[in-house]
Amino acid sequence: MPDPRLIEKLFTRFEADKPDPKTELDFINPYTLVVAVALSAQTTDKAVNKATKPLFDLAYNPFDMVALGEEKLSAMIASIGLYRTKAKNVIRLSQILIDSYGGQVPLNREALMALPGVGRKTASVVLNELNIEPAIAVDTHVYRVSHRLGIADATTPDKVEAQLMAIIPQKWLTRAHHWLILHGRYTCVARKPMCGSCIVADLCPKIGV
Template identity: 55%
Template sequence: MPGPKKVKTLTRAEAEAIFERFHAIEPEPKGELDYVNAFTLLVAVVLSAQATDTGVNKATRALFELAPSPAAMVALGVERITELIRTIGLYRGKAKNVFALSQILIETHNGEVPAEREALEALPGVGRKTANVVLNIWFKQPTIAVDTHLFRVGNRTGLAPGATPLAVELALTKQVPERFMLHAHHWLILHGRYICKARKPECWRCPIAEWCRYEPKTPLPGRGLS
């Protein structure tokens, strides 16, 4: 991730106003990866590293029909898994990880996805971000998964400036009011994906522009800066 431009951190009151606004617009934000159970969610998130959710969903449609469980995934074998996900970036390594984590789930967790961070992060291909997504979406734990979108939004807006994903995550845990923690990372990821875009944020239609520290704000296309 590129080094963030330093901005002044928003106050707790400003942060609360931002999440109040997000909640008013979309009270129940959803992630965009397709899954049918805890296992397929875990696999989808592992496959989503350096790939788009749309691309992952196209590949996993057939994969999850054939292997919706660790046992079925192991039965497919690495070669078949590789064939099914070859349209996803880094597919060879990811196929090996999916096969290996499926084996571990069977051998160590009775075929179930564990609800503990330490156990999740011990699985091949699973880091802190992936564990946070699974804990949040499936187990309803108030975790924050910092991807490139959320990292950008946290720094650009002043909501949670930090030099690393972990720094942004820890800053957000202090900034986000408890009642909004469960959905916070979905609101921020979707905001970064569709409005606060990397190359040119669409400030003219941003619902939180009044609190955002980013300057100069991007004007409506066709209009110059005022």
């Protein structure tokens, strides 16, 4: 269990640096957030935003997405990874939203995770971003940063999530996900972490690793 004083120092600095962090994915409403997060698997947010800008101009609700169809959707997101599978899932989940929820997105974890292409991580991002349920979606950035900072040591994303949820105080919980991701994306990068410009370098037990 990490020292609570370390947690306090780390997240006090993250908060001072970025008081109100948000997802870097562009979205219009809960539906487009679900679609954007589902499309972002194994793809950069920048690439997703480039693809979804024209897409969401045409289809920002499940009715318009189903009307667009899988073939046209595939063509519009062909620049991102696994686009054929993702297009199939987006059309399927859109139809489910129409058939079962009147075109609205169910804002609870169980219902979200039952949608095609929406796993635990995607549900966590959506619920956290919309301030429905505090959650920490553990991607490669969160996994790496939490291990380097010594605030998690579990070997699976789900277990790391459980550790982080248990030790991070409520006042920071909805923002912690973003701080850890952004820190891993721009400072504590995988191959050559930028320790010289890191705002928590003096608190890091594995500096330079």
